[in-house]
Amino acid sequence: MCEDCGCGDPxxxxxxxxxxxxxxxxxxxxxxxxxxxxxxxxxxxLMGSPGAxxxxxxxxxxxxxxxxxxxxxxxxxxxxxxDARRLEAAGITARAITTGSAxxxxxxxxxxxxxxxxxxxFDTFFIENVGNLVCPAIYDLGQAANVVALxxxxxxxxPLKYPVMFRNADLVLLTKIDLLxxxxxxxxxxxxxxxxxxxxxxxxxxxxxTGQGIGEWLAxxxxxxxx
Amino acid sequence: MHEYSIVASLVxxxxxxxxxxxxxxxxxxxxxxxELAGVELELLRTAFVTxxxxxxxxxxxxxxxxxxxxWRCSRCDRVIEPGAVLRCPICGRAxxxxxxxxxxxxxxxxxxxxx
Numbered sequence: 001m002c003e004d005c006g007c008g009d010p011x012x013x014x015x016x017x018x019x020x021x022x023x024x025x026x027x028x029x030x031x032x033x034x035x036x037x038x039x040x041x042x043x044x045x046l047m048g049s050p051g052a053x054x055x056x057x058x059x060x061x062x063x064x065x066x067x068x069x070x071x072x073x074x075x076x077x078x079x080x081x082x083d084a085r086r087l088e089a090a091g092i093t094a095r096a097i098t099t100g101s102a103x104x105x106x107x108x109x110x111x112x113x114x115x116x117x118x119x120x121x122f123d124t125f126f127i128e129n130v131g132n133l134v135c136p137a138i139y140d141l142g143q144a145a146n147v148v149a150l151x152x153x154x155x156x157x158x159p160l161k162y163p164v165m166f167r168n169a170d171l172v173l174l175t176k177i178d179l180l181x182x183x184x185x186x187x188x189x190x191x192x193x194x195x196x197x198x199x200x201x202x203x204x205x206x207x208x209x210t211g212q213g214i215g216e217w218l219a220x221x222x223x224x225x226x227x
Numbered sequence: 228m229h230e231y232s233i234v235a236s237l238v239x240x241x242x243x244x245x246x247x248x249x250x251x252x253x254x255x256x257x258x259x260x261x262e263l264a265g266v267e268l269e270l271l272r273t274a275f276v277t278x279x280x281x282x283x284x285x286x287x288x289x290x291x292x293x294x295x296x297x298w299r300c301s302r303c304d305r306v307i308e309p310g311a312v313l314r315c316p317i318c319g320r321a322x323x324x325x326x327x328x329x330x331x332x333x334x335x336x337x338x339x340x341x342x
Contacts (some may be wrong), residue, residue, distance in 0.1 A: 011340075012336055013338075014336050015336075017240070017333065018331065018333055020331060020332075021236050021258065021332050022232055022236055025236070085326070103228055104229055104230075106232070134229075135228070135229035138264065138265040138266070164263055167263060167324070192312075196310060196312055199301075199314075199323060200299055200320050201312045201313075
């Protein structure tokens with residue numbers, strides 16, 4: 001504004017920043033990723049709607065691994081440690097992250113939780129995110145892969161309605177397929193929806209109740225492991 | 228409602244710039260948000276209006292540039308139409324997101340006192 005007379009009028013200046021607004025979370029996530037990779041811990045960010053069957057899939061996973069893998073998990077919920085207790089009962093060393101009102105886990109919450117766990121002892125570490133098909137997708141947690149649990153009861157149009165979540169997914173677990181005989185759901189329509197929001201659509205159909213498809217899921221996990 | 232946590236990060240970032248310029252008053256923030264960034268623009272505006280009070284952004288304006296999503300073939304760069312299967316109809320490769328996932332603070336406009 002006034003550059004010459006010394007009157008002290010304010011001057012409007014543009015400051016170029018050009019930075020990701022969540023850059024701090026990104027830096028913390030990079031730090032976590034470095035640790036996971038260096039300790040050979042396969043970290044999986046498991047997301048999905050509330051009630052999609054995330055915990056049930058992990059219970060079946062623990063049963064199927066039958067002690068052959070050292071499994072750890074954190075479980076994010078707005079309140080209670082019920083999921084973490086279910087995972088512990090299934091043989092997964094687990095800790096609850098109670099987020100209060102936050103609709104997602106972020107890298108700081110995960111980092112704080114890991115300080116209370118002997119996480120280097122695990123070879124597979126599941127981050128069971130807060131049940132939500134929107135918010136968790138945009139927070140990097142240092143994971144090796146994003147997995148989205150989508151239950152057959154949620155409807156065929158979920159991939160098209162929540163493209164951000166599915167775009168970031170490396171794998172979709174179609175859960176509760178034991179219910180298919182009772183439902184009017186077209187699995188082909190779900191696959192078609194995924195192919196329009198996921199550049200490399202991969203889906204494994206599983207049942208946390210019968211264990212169907214869990215073998216294929218375990219094989220996928222093993223394929224993600226770095227030697 | 229992660230828009231509130233995005234605004235909290237935004238205000239923190241602006242605070243860091245103001246800290247290096249004592250007496251500066253923030254007038255306007257320019258942000259760029261992609262269509263597939265998972266950020267609801269109206270919620271972001273509401274969150275900003277709520278959060279800016281008693282912060283370094285008190286009274287500041289938020290200007291949002293919305294960037295549409297666009298997909299291209301990861302090999303031949305051909306444009307994949309929105310809503311189409313995300314695979315190149317010519318070379319069969321998976322598409323990649325070309326634009327639309329930004330959550331970027333571009334610029335801060337502030338008043339600084341001449342000294």
